[in-house]
Amino acid sequence: MQQGDYARAAIAYEYIVYAAPDAVTEALGCLGKARAYKRMQDYEGALKSLSRVNYRPLSDTLHYEARSEMAFLLYLTGRFAEADQQFKQMDFFLPNLELKRQTYYLRVLTLNELKRWEEAATATREWIAWFDAPQATKDSLDAMVVAWYEDVPRFKKHKRAEVLSAFPGLGHWYAGYFGEGAVSILVTVGALGFATMNVFLGNYLTAFTLGSGLLQMFWFGSARRARFLAKKKNYERLRNFNNPIRERVTDWHTLWLH
Amino acid sequence: MRYCLVALLLICTLGSSAQVTGNGFAERLSFVNHLTNNEFYNEAVFELERLKAETFGPQQLDSIHYLLGWNLHMNEQLRESSGYFSKVSTTAPFYLKSAFLGGMNYAYLGEHQLAREQWASVASEDLKIKRLVAFEQAGLSLLNEDFAAFDSLQQDFTGAHYAFASEEEKLRSYRKKLGAVKRKSPLLAGAMSAIVPGTGKMYAGRMYQGLFSFVFVGVLAGATYEQYRHGGLSNPQFYLVGSLFSIFYVGNIYGSVYSVKVKRTEQYEALKTEVLFNMHVPLRTIF
Numbered sequence: 001m002q003q004g005d006y007a008r009a010a011i012a013y014e015y016i017v018y019a020a021p022d023a024v025t026e027a028l029g030c031l032g033k034a035r036a037y038k039r040m041q042d043y044e045g046a047l048k049s050l051s052r053v054n055y056r057p058l059s060d061t062l063h064y065e066a067r068s069e070m071a072f073l074l075y076l077t078g079r080f081a082e083a084d085q086q087f088k089q090m091d092f093f094l095p096n097l098e099l100k101r102q103t104y105y106l107r108v109l110t111l112n113e114l115k116r117w118e119e120a121a122t123a124t125r126e127w128i129a130w131f132d133a134p135q136a137t138k139d140s141l142d143a144m145v146v147a148w149y150e151d152v153p154r155f156k157k158h159k160r161a162e163v164l165s166a167f168p169g170l171g172h173w174y175a176g177y178f179g180e181g182a183v184s185i186l187v188t189v190g191a192l193g194f195a196t197m198n199v200f201l202g203n204y205l206t207a208f209t210l211g212s213g214l215l216q217m218f219w220f221g222s223a224r225r226a227r228f229l230a231k232k233k234n235y236e237r238l239r240n241f242n243n244p245i246r247e248r249v250t251d252w253h254t255l256w257l258h
Numbered sequence: 259m260r261y262c263l264v265a266l267l268l269i270c271t272l273g274s275s276a277q278v279t280g281n282g283f284a285e286r287l288s289f290v291n292h293l294t295n296n297e298f299y300n301e302a303v304f305e306l307e308r309l310k311a312e313t314f315g316p317q318q319l320d321s322i323h324y325l326l327g328w329n330l331h332m333n334e335q336l337r338e339s340s341g342y343f344s345k346v347s348t349t350a351p352f353y354l355k356s357a358f359l360g361g362m363n364y365a366y367l368g369e370h371q372l373a374r375e376q377w378a379s380v381a382s383e384d385l386k387i388k389r390l391v392a393f394e395q396a397g398l399s400l401l402n403e404d405f406a407a408f409d410s411l412q413q414d415f416t417g418a419h420y421a422f423a424s425e426e427e428k429l430r431s432y433r434k435k436l437g438a439v440k441r442k443s444p445l446l447a448g449a450m451s452a453i454v455p456g457t458g459k460m461y462a463g464r465m466y467q468g469l470f471s472f473v474f475v476g477v478l479a480g481a482t483y484e485q486y487r488h489g490g491l492s493n494p495q496f497y498l499v500g501s502l503f504s505i506f507y508v509g510n511i512y513g514s515v516y517s518v519k520v521k522r523t524e525q526y527e528a529l530k531t532e533v534l535f536n537m538h539v540p541l542r543t544i545f
Binding site: 206 | 289292293298301304305474477478480481484485488495498499502
């Protein structure tokens with residue numbers, strides 16, 4: 001299907017919403033339109049369409065389809081907390097629906113992104129129990145999951161990195177960037193030395209402008225840099241942990257749940 | 259047999275013209291209105307373009323052109339919007355709205371001459387509409403900083419029409435504010451900063467920036483002299499500090515020249531945004 005066709009399909013679905021005699025038909029139209037937008041990679045448009053769905057009169061299956069589509073789109077747009085809300089709504093309104101197993105992998109990935117490791121581990125192990133696979137395979141997958149979550153990433157505190165930068169370079173070291181920390185120490189000490197030297201030589205204006213100006217620039221700049229580096233380190237650790245799990249989980253979904 | 263063939267030919271000819279009349283067109287237009295009301299402007303335009311490709315009578319074409327103009331206007335595609343608004347015929351019930359919004363689009367785009375021509379071509383004997391045209395033309399004069407034209411046009415501001423009575427007063431107040439914006443010379447600002455650093459920025463209206471420049475460049479000048487006193491021309495720190503002083507001194511002059519231009523633009527742009535807004539408000543009220 002061409003890109004232009006998805007645009008026409010979206011309009012056709014909107015016509016269904018417009019002419020719908022009841023809430024169920026309207027919901028089907030909204031869902032179809034959201035999927036057309038998703039194919040066009042217009043995720044915000046898809047979410048806007050799905051946000052109009054009235055869930056109350058829908059059957060369990062249709063209710064699940066709409067919520068799981070919403071959760072998927074929220075995950076794609078990085079709104080993990082809202083995606084998690086959709087799963088909670090599914091648990092509340094559709095407690096016994098076996099169909100939910102089809103999107104359990106997304107629940108696991110969402111919990112990982114929210115750094116709720118224990119819940120993610122529990123959810124993954126529950127999910128593995130449903131696989132259409134021999135028990136030995138399930139046991140080995142279960143052991144793999146246990147091993148994953150025994151070594152979860154530890155994150156740096158941004159505020160602590162900033163405060164530690166009161167001593168130049170220490171914030172960088174805390175964030176894990178030793179080279180930059182060493183450079184920061186050298187530069188700050190250099191500026192301090194320059195200012196001090198000029199004071200001893202009687203060059204007070206030079207000490208004040210250049211010396212203290214440089215010192216202030218590097219000292220406060222160093223604190224902001226340390227905060228940024230702490231955030232960067234946390235991002236790297238999260239991605240290094242989550243990305244391989246994401247690949248495995250999506251492979252398992254393809255292999256073991258059909 | 260012959261008459262049957264003629265009848266068949268007539269039926270085929272009428273059928274092949276593919277005119278959509280009555281309920282079919284109204285139904286599709288109702289759907290377009292649904293798209294517009296739900297802010298699906300791109301989809302409304304898409305659907306209207308498809309409708310346009312079919313053959314319609316002049317009244318239906320007017321509706322299509324008007325709706326295309328409106329949806330493109332809401333989607334901020336102003337130039338295309340004006341194009342469609344200008345195609346709405348003078349007999350259409352939404353001709354006046356199209357004409358005024360089309361002109362407003364040009365005003366927002368900064369194409370004041372086109373806006374002026376659009377409004378000058380408005381065909382109506384209604385006194386309120388004539389006053390509205392004069393009001394919008396007066397607004398355009400302010401945007402062009404043609405105060406003489408505005409002063410002439412604002413003599414027709416009567417305050418009699420509720421839809422733009424308060425906007426007339428507002429335009430008068432903007433005229434005073436725009437007239438009060440003093441024209442300052444960038445060259446003079448540069449020369450002042452060359453003699454005493456920072457004074458050019460103060461002249462441009464940037465008091466704190468000027469004060470900061472004065473202190474900072476002054477201290478650097480002092481530091482340069484200090485280095486020269488201690489080691490003369492063979493002192494490497496003299497060159498280091500002297501270079502910094504030169505950079506900031508030249509920057510202070512350039513900054514002063516630039517400040518005059520920026521300050522004036524800021525003052526004018528803020529007022530012109532208000533003028534445009536007040537030109538638009540009556541159109542929303544009346545139409």
